[in-house]
Amino acid sequence: MPVVTESDVRGALAKVNDPEIRKPITELGMVKSVAVAADGGVHVEIYLTTAACPLKTRLTELVTRAVADVPGAGAVTVELDVMSDEQRTELRKQLRGDSAEPVIPFAQPGSLTRVYAVASGKGGVGKSSVTVNLAAALAQRGLSVGVLDADIYGHSVPRMLGTNDQRPTQVERMIMPPVAHDVKVISIAMFTQGNTPVVWRGPMLHRALQQFLADVFWGDLDVLLLDLPPGTGDVAISIAQLIPNAEILVVTTPQPAAAEVAERAGAIALQTRQRIAGVVENMSWLDLPDGSRMELYGSGGGQAVADRLTQAVGANVPLLGQIPITQELREAGDSGIPIVLSDPQDPAAAALLEIADKLAIRRRGLAGMSLGIDTTRHL
Template identity: 75%
Template sequence: MDRVTDTKTPSVEAVRAALSGVRDPEIHRPITDLGMVKDIQVHPDGGVSVGVYLTIAACPLRDRITQDVTTAVAAVPGVTSVRVDLDVMSDEQRAELRRSLRGDAAEPRIPFSEPGSLTRVYCVASGKGGVGKSSVTVNLAVAMAARGLSVGIVDADIYGHSVPRMLGTTDRPTRIEEKMIMPVQAAGVKVMSIGMFTPGNTPVVWRGPMLHRALQQFLAEVFWGDLDILLLDLPPGTGDVAISVAQMLPTAEILVVTTPQQAASEVAERAGAIALQTRQRLAGVIENMSWLELPDGTRMEVFGSGGGAAVAESLSRSLGAEVPLLGQIPLDPRLRESGDTGTPLVLTDPEAPAAAVLREIATRLSTRARGLAGRMLSVTPAGR
């Protein structure tokens, strides 16, 4: 990149200062702090050569890093041209990078279960499949990210993973070291899914212990950074994954997704009632496919009515604390179409009725103050 500029030759210090403003697109920290700047050479004619270490040779963001470095250095007064030479970190350098990010712990720990964690974790659950749980998860995450929050999604539906498609990504996670993985980023959200590791549409045929191990890797070995919110798209029902999540993330909150249909709401109650045993907090109920708005402005209740309110009321009675109905999402073909094309509705048409409800729910979940309401406490009344 050549340009006409001042005749004064820039200093190495000035170039390094400019590079301190370049952030690794996956780790979101300055490349100067991560040991990624190999060397800086300033030539008499004002040309600058910058050596940059990539974490791995197949780094998917090498072009972006090159462009960001070029742009930053070219803005330094006196620079006439910029050349970026890419190299790859050694095993020792990657180990040092991991230590700088994770510390010296021998085994990765789940940061979201640490006492000082400020990340709010939501487990999106449903009693049965087909209620739009994954569509709700993806659109909530993207809506939260659009508000400026740092958001992650764990596609914990190992058998029925669909989050990568709904976010329009075919990228694969980057493994920096044996026990450190960088998540994929799509639509402003960090994502991990077993679908990113399986070729094509290959089914996952695992039993409980394998499911537990995969979930543990997604939570502990992935470098999520400083998240504001983490959403887990759980499989339907109350099986192995729901139990594992309760063990690994005891402070996670449960969001129950249902449809208005009575049969679906009865099953959804079971998914929410797992909080009675796991002692997790129930954040609320979301009713999807509530009605179809017709051209004349009337509403057709395709799947009946009242299911979401019934689930919220039943769970409130069971828990002895209010479980709110957070919103009713109208039936909108565009919500399904956006999932198929990988373009979340809250981005492509934020004013659509379904998108507006999803954005409102996202705002409520991301701004609500912490508290103990609705959480099961492991206490026993003292005897007299």
Template identity: 70%
Template sequence: MATETQETTPTEDAVRAALATVNDPEIHRPITDLGMVKSIAIAPGGAVDVGVYLTVSGCPLRETITANVTEAVQRVPGVTSVAVELDVMSDEQRRELAASLRGGKAEREIPFAQPGSLTRVYCVASGKGGVGKSSVTVNLAAALAAGGGLKVGVVDADIYGHSVPRMLGTDGRPTQVEDMIMPPSAHGVKVISIGMFTPGNAPVVWRGPMLHRALQQFLADVYWGDLDVLLLDLPPGTGDIAISVAQLVPNAEILVVTTPQQAAAEVAERAGSIAVQTHQKIVGVIENMSGMPCPHCDEMVDVFGTGGGKQVAEGLTRTTGTDVPVLGGIPIDIRLREGGDEGKPVVLSDPDSPAGKALRTVADKLSSRQRGLSGMSLGLTPSNKF
């Protein structure tokens, strides 16, 4: 009987290996690597007690962590029952965790601005409001994370007109670990917005320096992890935030969103031209609301005119001296609006709809761009000794 017990009782190594498959839902790294496993106790009959440290008291995802730990340990051969006991990290443990996540660096820095960063940073810009810039941002992010299988983050940099959390369908609140902020996720996309820090629908009434500081915190204090793509939903126009982004993340590239009408195109071209002064690259132009399929005959009705996207791309090509393509045209589609209101991006809820297809096509073009140092300044000066 003793031999049978020995053979069927799980080992601590087996339980720890199972726990290594459990990721913290906010940090997205194994709890074993984060020092969150407090203890493992195994009774002869196969009953396992696991002690887990939460990063903060009242962690909003404590139930998720408990469920994931329980499920992982239950799969270990010989385990008959699992009990999870939660505790909270000490201040010292949190400091060690924060230092570990920063790679041992105590100072705050913007990882995407570092010379070795492999993250593509796209600023989604528009000349005026109401052209669907935030809808495009959210759907591109969801499509890149789902279809492209990329690690994606979104910064809602439109401080006054923040709307990304609703459109992505998240009402989660960030968790603070020491001076680091863990962003909530939705549809596989990490997201941060000033709306997560303000009560109700309270307006944000700040001047330029406060806007700059908020953006700096979103980029430096939020733990983004190793992202493939970071999208910044900029406010309309060429104001403080656009200038701050150029200063804080000089390697960021610009996506210009416009509508077909000529008045909107002229303003969008003006907004894109800021790249000449900030020395940023314009990836391309996206024409939103580029016609509406007739519900009776499927013929495209040009509600807002035609040619705005092409006009902006040609104008920016002349201004910048580089080729600026039209990446795609997004037709008017009620499902796109409904998805934004319900927090279900149309590229996920109805990917074969006209808008869903068009947005996924643009996302495919962005995901096919190489992740790396291409196009970044290496800080080298040509020598005249040859």
């Protein structure tokens, strides 16, 4: 039988990522001690960031499994302790630096995170469903993904991602967001009691968004999706100010009345100098048992919005996809498991996965971004 050593155990622990921070616990200073008995039994002491860590059971399981796989290891016991204030300060400095005020990482010149502000003109077009399913689909492709539920008044992302009962953990001034389906998510719903309404005006909305972007430890994200409220009000303006490089993803239904309003939501890019990533048409049709399609909300709205926005910004704004109506899509939203994960063969899931593929391969550039240059000749 091989003889297990402390070095072997620490090597195994280096492969264990903290469930919240998503970095190796050895790098984060979370391994307090390792003791190996003569019979091969291993006792590991682990520091938690806070005593109320919601994922301590999961962390214990990960540590136990990793150590048990070490050749020669006998019984494994894990003891949990809590970091001191000094240790938490060092952890915060390690993760976020030592700046006096938190900064928004996505607004920095060197940020490589693609930020999509999912917007709509009207409510009820399925913007949140599109957001959570695209997030889950992109995460399934191996990308690091976050979702910010910026719809402060009408938040629904926690239910759709199954995080209704989860609360963020605070480490000093850092907020650790819950993770669902490999997607980091934050919402005002995680800071209110029950179904209490949020009654705020513009300045408070701006400050809340600023905190969600700067105080939350998002880590190194590939993609951040922002679920905006309908219209072109305070939140849309605040996002343009806080993250000028955010791209707008417009969601509409085929109905002409909805398409006209959605066009306004996209046209805000002319004033904010943002890029329009594309248009998604939701509720495009209903497949009937006889194989025919019923277009409940008409047809052509998504393409019409894409065409008019293309003309308005002077660059191609594509129609990224059309999502049919299915009962399974609605049920998945209520259950907290996105349809792209629970039933990827569903027609709506297939359309969403195709849209996610297009977003996953997009590269940075200036195409589609209004530069605010007046090309009219003045004599």
